[in-house]
Amino acid sequence: xxxxxxxxxxxxxxxxxxxxxxxxxxxxxxxxxxxxxxxxxxxxxxxxxxxxxxxxxxxxxxxxxxxxxxxxxxxxxxxxxxxxxxxxxxxxxxxxxxxxxxxxxxxxxxxxxxxxxxxxxxxxxxxxxxxxxxxxxxxxxxxxxxxxxxxxxxxxxxxxxxxxxxxxxxxxxxxxxxxxxxxxxxxxxxxxxxxxxxxxxxxxxxxxxxxxxxxxxxxxxxxxxxxxxxxxxxxxxxxxxxxxxxxxxxxxxxxxxxxxxxxxxx
Amino acid sequence: xxxxxxxxxxxxxxxxxxxxxxxxxxxxxxxxxxxxxxxxxxxxxxxxxxxxxxxxxxxxxxxxxxxxxxxxxxxxxxxxxxxxxxxxxxxxxxxxxxxxxxxxxxxxxxxxxxxxxxxxxxxxxxxxxxxxxxxxxxxxxxxxxxxxxxxxxxxxxxxxxxxxxxxxxxxxxxxxxxxxxxxxxxxxxxxxxxxxxxxxxxxxxxxxxxxxxxxxxxxxxxxxxxxxxxxxxxxxxxxxxxxxxxxxxxxxxxxxxxxxxxxxxxxxxxxxxxxxxxxxxxxxx
Numbered sequence: 327x328x329x330x331x332x333x334x335x336x337x338x339x340x341x342x343x344x345x346x347x348x349x350x351x352x353x354x355x356x357x358x359x360x361x362x363x364x365x366x367x368x369x370x371x372x373x374x375x376x377x378x379x380x381x382x383x384x385x386x387x388x389x390x391x392x393x394x395x396x397x398x399x400x401x402x403x404x405x406x407x408x409x410x411x412x413x414x415x416x417x418x419x420x421x422x423x424x425x426x427x428x429x430x431x432x433x434x435x436x437x438x439x440x441x442x443x444x445x446x447x448x449x450x451x452x453x454x455x456x457x458x459x460x461x462x463x464x465x466x467x468x469x470x471x472x473x474x475x476x477x478x479x480x481x482x483x484x485x486x487x488x489x490x491x492x493x494x495x496x497x498x499x500x501x502x503x504x505x506x507x508x509x510x511x512x513x514x515x516x517x518x519x520x521x522x523x524x525x526x527x528x529x530x531x532x533x534x535x536x537x538x539x540x541x542x543x544x545x546x547x548x549x550x551x552x553x554x555x556x557x558x559x560x561x562x563x564x565x566x567x568x569x570x571x572x573x574x575x576x577x578x579x580x581x582x583x584x585x586x587x588x589x590x591x592x
Numbered sequence: 593x594x595x596x597x598x599x600x601x602x603x604x605x606x607x608x609x610x611x612x613x614x615x616x617x618x619x620x621x622x623x624x625x626x627x628x629x630x631x632x633x634x635x636x637x638x639x640x641x642x643x644x645x646x647x648x649x650x651x652x653x654x655x656x657x658x659x660x661x662x663x664x665x666x667x668x669x670x671x672x673x674x675x676x677x678x679x680x681x682x683x684x685x686x687x688x689x690x691x692x693x694x695x696x697x698x699x700x701x702x703x704x705x706x707x708x709x710x711x712x713x714x715x716x717x718x719x720x721x722x723x724x725x726x727x728x729x730x731x732x733x734x735x736x737x738x739x740x741x742x743x744x745x746x747x748x749x750x751x752x753x754x755x756x757x758x759x760x761x762x763x764x765x766x767x768x769x770x771x772x773x774x775x776x777x778x779x780x781x782x783x784x785x786x787x788x789x790x791x792x793x794x795x796x797x798x799x800x801x802x803x804x805x806x807x808x809x810x811x812x813x814x815x816x817x818x819x820x821x822x823x824x825x826x827x828x829x830x831x832x833x834x835x836x837x838x839x840x841x842x843x844x845x846x847x848x849x850x851x852x853x854x855x856x857x858x859x860x861x862x863x864x865x866x867x868x869x870x871x872x873x874x875x876x877x
Contacts, residue, residue: 337609498686504648505687508679509748510671510703527699530689534734 334394334449335456340385342454346570347463354451356577360584361443365436369587373443376580381446386453394449395442402441409434457489466564472555479555487543495536502531593660594756594788595622595645595677600654602640614640616812617654622790624755627782629803629820630792633834636809638792639682642758645790646670646677675704678754682761684745688733693724693744696733700752711751718751719744721785722777739770743777750781756788757781763798775802796838800824800859808835821857840864847871 342350361373381391395402415429452460465482472478503513506527513524600618605611614637622628632638643649644656647663647670656663663673681687690696697715706714719729722743728736733744742762749757759778763771779802781787793799799806799820806823808816810833816823824830827837827845837859844856844864853874855867 501681502687504643505679505681505684506699507648508646508674508681509687509700510674510752511699512671512703527687527689531686535686 334390334452336384336386336390336453338385340383340454341569342380342384342450344569345454345573346564346566347455347459348467348564349566349570349573350451350455351460351463351467353573353577354448356581357447358444360581361440361447363581363584363588366587366590366592368592369584370436370439372583372587377443377446377450380450384450384454386450390453391446391449394453395445398441398445402438405441406434406438409437458486461486461489462560462564477555479558483555491536491539494539495532498535499528499532502528502535593621594624594658596620596657596660597641597644598655598657600641600644600651600656602637602644602649603652604640606652614812615644615651618812618814620807620814620817622756622788624788625782625786627779627789627802627804628791629799629806630790630809631794631796631799631806631835632809632815637812638809639760641809642679642760642790642792645756645758646674646679648679671703675700675752676754677756678749678752678758680746680749680757680759680762682764683742684749684762685733685738685741687748688741688745691732692730693719693733693736694729697744697747697751700748704752714751714753715747718747721750721781722747723773739766739773742766742770742774746774746777754787756790758790758792760792761794762791763793763795771798778802796824796836797860800838800840808833820859824859825857 345353357376364370364373381388410426410430410433411424413427413430413433415427417425417427418431419426455463461482464485465478468476468478507513511524511527513521513528516524597618597620600615600620601613602615603611603613618641630638630642640649644651647656650664658673658677661668663670688696690699694712694715697718698711701711701714716726716729719726724740724744724747728740733741736744746759746762757778762774762778766774775798778789778791782789791799791803803820806816806818806820807814808823808830815829815833816826824837824841827841830837840861840863841856841859844854844858844867847854847868848856852868852871854864854871858864858867
């Protein structure tokens with residue numbers, strides 16, 4: 327259970343770690359938008375160079391970035407395969423109903439690269455930002471939705487509580503599992519039905535404890551007069567600094583260059 | 593030798609950024625029928641250690657022997673081992689899950705592959721040992737009181753007919769009466785049933801009153817191993833590692849310093865009382 331990579335935050339001190347989470351969130355979106363502007367070889371080289379520079383700046387080991395590609399690996403293969411086989415155009419190779427076209431190959435490579443860059447780009451954000459900082463940033467960035475009565479604060483609070491509870495419940499589950507194993511429970515052998523049945527001694531205590539914790543937390547929040555978002559201030563309010571402004575300028579430059587690449591088609 | 597640990601080391605989060613050594617080269621021998629108190633500051637490695645004894649954690653390096661056999665050797669039956677070495681976790685009531693108390697206690701023996709009838713007999717025996725009355729057998733374990741839940745959970749481990757019983761802070765969060773009940777039960781299990789007991793506790797008073805051997809952990813290493821009297825005589829060193837001797841030890845030392853000739857090695861209230869009365873009688877005569 328230990329290798330849960332939802333909160334994949336990598337704790338080192340780097341320029342990217344120190345940036346305001348809002349900057350990183352907007353930056354990730356800017357990078358993705360820019361990525362979809364470029365189409366030529368030079369454009370992709372540029373996007374790759376920027377990505378490598380960001381990875382270097384983040385001080386996160388390269389293998390952690392690669393690890394984030396693992397869950398999308400199959401998606402990547404399937405996307406590329408479909409693009410290779412199903413794009414019409416100049417036929418290069420044909421066998422039965424399968425054929426590979428020049429356009430298809432091109433399309434597959436572009437799509438593949440885009441997907442890889444996209445996942446790597448966004449994992450730089452999650453690797454350098456704690457989940458809590460990220461929800462904080464989203465709360466602030468989307469607070470304009472309050473005008474149309476979207477409970478932005480409540481949603482953000484729910485997200486951070488959920489995130490906070492994941493490691494707690496993982497640990498709890500691990501404890502319960504060990505306690506039942508100490509009573510001779512077996513989770514590894516047997517057919518599907520037996521294995522499902524073996525989950526009952528885990529799930530019942532887990533749910534009981536989750537409800538108890540939720541209850542306790544609600545009580546503790548009420549005891550401290552929590553009443554939702556209106557008029558609430560933060561202990562560590564997000565504040566833009568010089569480097570954040572610089573990052574925004576760099577983002578604008580990046581987007582500009584990407585648009586130039588799009589127009590010239592390089 | 594019932595349990596033997598050889599050069600046992602364990603590191604949490606090996607090969608990650610969060611690598612933390614929890615145990616460093618532990619050597620320990622435990623004989624059948626011993627009553628051991630395991631003490632140490634939070635994070636000293638005691639909880640990690642006890643999980644090695646029934647094979648829930650595999651050591652990073654070193655060996656664990658039960659009755660002379662290496663438990664991590666190919667083909668060793670770990671589930672069988674767990675029926676001999678029972679482990680009661682902290683807040684064991686959090687493991688209850690069945691619809692009735694009796695069924696929950698039958699879970700362990702059921703996992704041993706015993707017949708329904710045999711399981712029932714074992715459960716009944718274990719519940720009687722921990723003092724849960726028969727009219728509670730068919731109630732939901734979630735309806736029991738805190739102390740009863742804990743005793744029912746301990747019964748769930750005892751029903752497997754264990755030879756070694758390891759308890760992690762079994763009295764945590766109980767009222768004084770509940771503590772007394774649990775500790776008396778544990779002593780009874782050792783004296784009447786001959787079960788080896790390993791008691792992890794923060795309370796030096798409990799360890800002093802019940803254990804014959806005391807092992808103190810500090811930062812993943814054994815700091816002291818001996819009789820409670822011997823360990824508590826190092827009370828100044830114990831303080832340095834965030835522990836303390838029983839209150840009585842301090843009183844006795846203070847009395848001695850002020851000129852009353854008492855036995856400073858007394859660690860329980862009755863012992864201290866005897867020693868003080870004797871010293872007073874001597875002084876007056």
